[in-house]
Amino acid sequence: MVTPITDRQTLAVPVQPTAAGPVETVVDKRPATPQRHLPAWIHSQAAIARRTARTVGHHPSVVWIGWTARGWWHIARIEHDKMVGDYPQMIRTARAQLKTVKGDVSKESQFDAVVHRRTQQLKDRRKNYLIxxxxxxxxxxxxxxxxxxEGGLWVAALYAMAAVTVGVLKGRPRSVDPGKVEIAAADGEPFPIADARNRTEAAECVRRALxxxxxQVKEVEANRRYEWGWEVTVHLLKGKxxxxxxxxxxLETPLDLPQDGLLCQPLRASxxxxxxxxxxxxxxxxxxxAPERKPNSRRMRDKQVVAYRMDGQPFDVSLLGVHVVVIASSGGGKxxxxxxxxxxxxxxxDVLVGDLDPAGNGLAPLAEAIGVRAIGDDNMGQIEAILEQALKIAKARPNLFAELGMGDNWEPTPEDPAIVLVIDxxxxxxxxxxxxxxxILRTGRKSRVQLIMAAQEATVDSLGDAIADSIALKIVGPSRHQDIKQVxxxxxxxxxxxxxRLHPAQGEDxxxxxxxYIMGCGSTEPMIHKFLMLDVKEATRRGKERAAAGRPTVGRRSLDAAGLDHFGATEEDRLRSDLPRIVMxxxxxxxxxxxxxxxxxxxxxxxxxxxxxxxxxxxxFGDDETKARLAGAKKLAGxxxxxxxxxxxxxxxxTVQVTGGARGYRLETIKQITGESSVQAA
Incomplete structure (x- = not known):
């Protein structure tokens, strides 16, 4: 169709000279030849085959045959699933677990029994299905x-039509919920995510809110719906x-989400x-x-579930050679x-656990299963003594690696266990x-002398660079914004x-x-986790049960190498609680x-x-460095x-002066003040 032009355009036509006589016109009466006329033999056989297949493939009879075959294949799969259920997968899993515990006789027999039991259950299920x-x-x-x-051909035809009908009904294409929206139409008003009935509507809901x-976004795709909500991927058109x-x-307002109910995770791949x-x-x-853990039923290298991710996946971790930091404000579940x-x-x-807490009661419910304990603000001397002994062991154990054939790291055993000190x-x-x-953080990992440190906040002066340098597992609950950067x-x-954006407990709530949030030991995504709950009563029962079964102590080899006669603090190590800060x-x-x-x-x-x-x-003390140091030394002495x-x-x-050196203080003098030395007066 030609679009009419409203404004008439006038073309300039050159003036032709007047002809002197009549003009003779020659007309070609031969039939016109099409501009592009190719004989059939020029077309390739492949092109002919493609056109033929396209024509045949769109014929209704062929389409129905395909639908019928797909429908009966779908019916066969359903029947097969009814016959075998999940048992093949469970058997494969049990066999894989059996391979991973090669050498452990008790676990091998346990998983071998699981394989036989599942195999027999599969046979029984098949038998019942067939009957x-x-x-x-x-x-x-x-x-x-x-x-x-009796009926002959007509009944056979009726049976065939019934078979085709059933197959077509089961195999015809269903309406697809793509779960993806392309940004093309004009934006509509946002609506609550609770109104989304499928993936496409959820994607549209998020698009409108953004x-x-x-x-500005290029694409929004709703990935999956959980019991707790939706997981949606957004592809930005511009910005970051x-x-x-x-x-x-x-964004929580147009989506009608609870406070802090929208969690965002930029993807590293894009x-x-x-x-x-x-x-x-x-x-x-x-x-x-928390699952039941029998006394001495685990080894430190075993992976154990400590928490679950919000997508339902367990977070299991081996704590062998891992330092841990836990940051959570009061009421955050520390x-x-x-x-x-x-x-x-x-x-x-193969683990000796120490409980050090200068301000509370530490791991009181598990106290009977704890190897060494020093709690309370009047026990700072005992805390220091335990840490000093642990540091000596951490420095001494590498000298035993070659002698004991341990390679590059200490191998914990019940006779010479790893040492983990929990410091709240x-x-x-x-x-x-x-x-x-x-x-200890910087020298103890290879010797399996480890720390689990906890605090209400990650201050620079108390934790400092130790977190970034030495700690492999970082756990942060409800906390301050500045703690994010520090940890x-x-x-x-x-x-x-x-x-x-997590909220600590308030009253009964x-x-x-x-x-x-957990970073390290396989956790790389900013996804909320929740630790397994172990109440006080249950923890107390487990502590008594494990103490009765016997707990490991530091072996003689480690003590001798570190120059110690025992591991743990005594009453003589108790430090007075009224020491001035300058002394400490x-x-x-x-x-x-x-x-x-x-x-x-x-x-x-x-x-x-x-x-x-x-x-x-x-x-x-001033701008002049020399005078400032003199003023600082005078203040320190005072x-x-x-x-x-x-x-x-x-x-x-x-102060005293060593030969040819600067003035300073002797360690023995400071120990006399702190009470570490036996020399005291008045």
Whole structure:
């Protein structure tokens, strides 16, 4: 159809000269030849075959034959599933587990019994299926055969039509729910995600919500629906994933989600794609409790389930050679997390568990199964003694590797177990205890001397670089926003690691207590986990049962190599709780330097400036460095003297000078002040 032109255009025509006479016109009366006329032999045989197949393939009879075959194949698969059920898969799983425990006689017999039991159950199921089908099919087949014999061709044709009809009904294409929307039409008004009845509607719901916040997307695909909500992938047209992460609270309104119900995870494989989890209900409503773990039934290298992910997958981990940090604010479930980890470790036959808590009651329910304990703010000396002994063992064990044929790492046994010290309220440790703990973090992994540290917040001065350098498993529950960077690293918040959006328990409302983000030991996605629950009563029962079965102690080989006669604190190690802070900080400076006999004043001032910059940073004493150091040394001497006077001790705090060196303090002097030395006065 030609579109009419409204504005007439006038073309300039050149003036032709007048002809002198009539013009003769020649007309060609031959038949016209088509512009493109190719004989059939030019076309390739492949092209002819393709056209023929296309024509035949679209014929109704061929289409119905295909539908019929697919329908009866579908019926056959259903019947096969009824006959065998899930038993083939369970048998394969049991056989795979049997291969993984080669060498463990007890477990081999256990899984071998499972394989035989499942195989017999499969045979019984097949037998019952065949008996049921034979009882049903024999009368029907007999009647059909009799009708065919009597009716002849017409009955056979009727049977064929019935077979085709059933096959077509089962095999015809169904309406497909693609779960994906292309961005082409004009945006509509957002609607609640609860109104979405299928994947396509869920994708459209999210698309509209994003459009209402000015986020331009190329594609939205609803991946899967869970009992708790939807999982949706968004492909951005422009911008960056942080645009969605930052607007997550605003998007919850058009989606009609609970507070902090939208979780965002940028995908590493494609930075333009973001995985959204729309949480409408509690993902952990049906989560099981902690499984039964019999005394000494596990080894430290065994993987054990400690938590479940929000998608229902278990998070199992082996704690062998793994340092752990747990950060959760008050009411965030820190005690539950530590109790679950303690339950796992005290069930192992080759682990000695230590409980160090300067501010609470630690792992009290499991106390009877704990190897060494030092709790309370008046037990700082015992905490330091245990940490010092553990550090000596960590440094001594590598000297035994070659002698015992252990390779590059200590191999825990019930006779010479791994040592795991659980330290709650880490920031409340003394400076010396913190320094000892940091040294264990950096030297203890190969010796299987490990720490599980817990705190309400990840402060720079208390945890510092130790988290990033040495800790493999990082667990963060409800916490502050600044804790994200300190524990997970810079930029983790923009990548979806948002424990600051979890809420601690308030009164009788548990909120998000026990829910955490986990990084390390195979967990790389910012997905909410929840730790298994072990109540106090059950933990107490397990602790008594494990203590009665016997718990391991540090072996003689490790003690001799470390120069120790025992592992654990005594009453003599108890440190007075009224020591001034300056005394503990100076003691921490010596511990950080591996307790030398002498430490220059300048080194002590550098340590104090790092751990308490508001009072001891060099710039606090002036711009001239030399004069500032002299002023700092004078302040240090004065505060130590006042501390000794307040403690009523006859100890000289005067500095000493080594031959040809700087002035400073002796370790023995500081130990006399802290009470570690037997030399005391008044």
């Amino acid at each position: 049921t089908r034979v009882i049903t099919a024999v009368p029907v087949a007999g009647a059909g055969t009799y009708s065919l014999a 459009a209402s916040e000015g986020i 994933p942080a645009d969605i992460v930052s607007k997550a609270p605003d 930075r333009g794609r973001v995985l959204l989890r729309l949480v409408q209900n509690d993902p952990f409503a049906k989560m099981p409790s 005690s539950v997390i530590l109790r679950t980890l303690g339950d796992i470790l005290t069930a192992c036959s 309220e880490f920031p409340q440790l003394s400076d010396r205890a913190k320094e000892l703990a940091v040294k 997970f690293g810079t930029g983790a918040g923009a990548d979806g690691w948002r424990p600051d 548990p909120a998000d207590a026990g829910k955490v 900080m100076v003691r921490g400076a010596f511990a950080a330097a591996d307790d030398p006999d002498f430490l220059p004043t300048g080194d002590i001032l550098d340590y104090l400036g790092t751990h308490d910059p508001d009072a001891w940073a060099l710039e606090q 505060e130590l003297k006042r501390a000794v006077d307040a403690l009523d001790l006859d100890v000289s705090t005067a």
